[in-house]
Amino acid sequence: MSLVARHLEANGLPTVIVGSALDVVEYCGVPRFLFTDFPLGNPCGLPWNRDMQRAIVDQAIGLLETADRPRTTLQAPFTWKADDPGWRARYGRVDPAERERLLAAGRERREHQAAASTLKKG
Structure with missing residues (x-):
């Protein structure tokens, strides 16, 4: 900006x-x-x-x-x-106990975005 x-x-x-x-x-x-x-x-x-x-x-x-x-x-x-x-x-600090949950949530979000992107293109 x-x-x-x-x-x-x-x-x-x-x-x-x-x-x-x-x-x-x-x-x-x-x-x-x-x-x-x-x-x-x-x-x-x-x-x-x-x-x-x-x-x-x-x-x-x-x-x-x-x-x-x-x-x-x-x-x-x-x-x-x-x-x-x-x-x-x-x-911005990530509690080590939350690391795996946050990584999984990130993977899920990326998969969802990829699927949505494929639907838009097709």
């Missing part, structure tokens, strides 16, 4: 990136970036938390309106699950 934003900007369309990968997005040099310190895939906040999501979108629109220089980064004022400060240490 960062590279798409740069392309759009080069062609006259202003953009704002809302995301969680601070180092990656800043490295790509997007014009405006609202950083949300959340797990990947959740840039606009907690699922079903409309107030948080709306506030983040409002802040992104505000950044679009007020950024006065290229490569402007702001950080959203929210925390991911304030009652669970240890989420980051667990994020």
